[in-house]
Amino acid sequence: MLRIGGYVMSLRDITDWARRRFPGIDIYDEGIIPSIIREHAEEAEGLKLRIVPTMRDGKGICVFVAHSANDPFGTRTCFTPFPRDAFAVELGRKLFLTQRELDQAEYTTICDPFERGY
Numbered sequence: 001m002l003r004i005g006g007y008v009m010s011l012r013d014i015t016d017w018a019r020r021r022f023p024g025i026d027i028y029d030e031g032i033i034p035s036i037i038r039e040h041a042e043e044a045e046g047l048k049l050r051i052v053p054t055m056r057d058g059k060g061i062c063v064f065v066a067h068s069a070n071d072p073f074g075t076r077t078c079f080t081p082f083p084r085d086a087f088a089v090e091l092g093r094k095l096f097l098t099q100r101e102l103d104q105a106e107y108t109t110i111c112d113p114f115e116r117g118y
């Protein structure tokens with residue numbers, strides 16, 4: 001089962017964040033915000049981001065992926081979380097404009113983000 005770890009934002013928060021982080025970004029369709037952010041970040045700064053839209057507790061979220069792995073023994077409720085290691089912190093420094101934003105950012109692991117498993 002796929003397991004991803006990274007920084008999480010709600011769909012509303014990611015739109016607000018994108019406008020602060022990339023002042024020139026043209027959000028022409030909020031339904032495809034992950035794609036717009038990926039394209040803009042790469043064109044503007046050469047920053048390659050993996051952003052996975054998924055659901056949590058019935059609400060749409062986006063995960064800026066720091067780590068991913070296939071976990072053959074993991075389930076949605078029983079898996080080993082990814083640590084907020086040096087690579088994840090470095091990704092956070094590229095994403096967030098201030099140390100305060102980075103400190104307040106939620107970092108989590110989600111198993112089966114596409115709800116394809118058991």
